[in-house]
Amino acid sequence: MRDPYSVLGVKRNAGQEEIKAAWRSLAKAVHPDQNHDDPFATIRFTEAGRAYDLLRDPEKRSRYDRQQREAELRRMEQMRRREAERKAKTEAPRMSGEDAEDMIARIFGVDARAPQADAKAQPRPQPQAGAAPAQDARKAAEEPAAEETAPARAGAPAAAIISAIIRRIRGSRARVEKAPDLVADVTVTVEDILNRVRPTIETPEGQTIRVPIGAGTTDGQVIRLKEAGYRIENLRRGDAVVTVRVAPGRFRVDGFDLKVDLPVTIENAVLGWETTIEGPLGPLPVTVPAWSGSDQAIRIEGEGLTKENGERGDLIAEVRLLLWEKPDDKMIDLMRSLREGLYL
Structure with missing residues (x-):
């Protein structure tokens, strides 16, 4: 359904008298009996009646306004999440000297590998006389290996960074958490619901998923599809949360x-x-x-x-x-x- 305020041409804070006057004026202008040559007159007249039916009822109007605010918040959250992922992908290659856990530990001010660092920081015992040649030999043998392994540390990928952030915030580094849900709307007609037509949505990976429509489905119905949402490394896949919208007719x-x-x-x-x-x-x-x-x-x-x-x-x-x-x-x-x- 189109925005009822836009259909009637009124502001969102319009009073009931203003809404009623706008509906009467619009209904008279688009009535099918006054527009015989317009094949879409019936659709516009029905749409105007539906908009007036929603806005004249305080409870329905309040529910609609609340749903619109929640939908706007979901869209803003998706935009922030995508922007964060984009920035993470852009900045990850420059951090070639540390993996995801090291980087998050540095950001949060906690050294995730403090025990190892402390062990490395302990002073080495002074070599005894006569032991230097043997130690120097061992040192020379170990240094090439260290040089070979150093380049193997690649930059942390964006998915690993996000996974580490979520684990750090939730206070568990090893615990498996769930990736964000995919929030989407799907538009159907009354006939689609009665005939149990299964509309489709597309996942972020390009996969097409059919949404089950049948008994219990109506406008505003929320359908949760298990593990059909976002994929993030080392996290359980999120769900797809689909809101059914019934098109005007x-x-x-x-x-x-x-x-x-x-x-x-x-x-x-x-x-x-x-x-x-x-x-x-x-x-x-x-x-x-x-x-x-x-x-x-x-x-x-x-x-x-x-x-x-x-x-x-x-x-x-x-x-x-x-x-x-x-x-x-x-x-x-x-x-x-x-x-x-x-x-x-």
């Missing part, structure tokens, strides 16, 4: 219920009406009670999304009052008489 998703607009003319709203609407799985009969006002909801049980226990939510048809394409003189006279107290 004929239906609006509210938990496991589906909402749809039901355009009704004034005379049918006043007198009542028997009609048929297109449900998610086919045509459904609907009875509009007499004297039905705009935004009145007609609930059709068991025609929504499937829950984890196998039950299904409801389909909710919301009445939207419409005027005729052309002005009707009799209706105008009737409305004028009601407003001004005149009787014909």
Whole structure:
């Protein structure tokens, strides 16, 4: 779903009256009856209704704002993580004289190999007379070996540096920890959920993973895929945390219920009406009670999304009052008489 504030053209701190006025103006401008030559008029009208339905409800609006803030924080965290990895890869080759553990110990001010350093720092015993030639021989034999092993120490790779940092922060150098999770969104339609279509996401290594969609799936649902996230050396692979987003269409998703607009003319709203609407799985009969006002909801049980226990939510048809394409003189006279107290 597009940002409802952008759809209605209001600011995020807009009041309910401003939101309602914006929706009325937009609905009138994009209504399909006023835009016969525009094939996308129905989509825009539905999108406007969905945006208004979300923002007019304080609880839904608060939940949406909170989800947007959390998503923005996740994106910022990913950007910081990628920037840190990029810097680590850039700087690693210049640190050819130390491995990851040595470098992290130096940064944190703790010598990870202090016992070895202390042993090396102890003063050597003074050679006794007559022992110098033998010691010099041994020293000469050992020096070439040291020269051969020194170049073998390569720069610490970025993954090793990150692993060492995480282990150092968590206070265990040898304990195996988990790499960060991969956070992603996947967009589906109501029809995709009902037909159990499996959308795909791509891992950082370029691997394609199919996301299971079925019973219990709705807008905002979080699906965790074990060990499908980031890979870091010496760490257990992270998970993929996927949030399901339902694309705007004929239906609006509210938990496991589906909402749809039901355009009704004034005379049918006043007198009542028997009609048929297109449900998610086919045509459904609907009875509009007499004297039905705009935004009145007609609930059709068991025609929504499937829950984890196998039950299904409801389909909710919301009445939207419409005027005729052309002005009707009799209706105008009737409305004028009601407003001004005149009787014909």
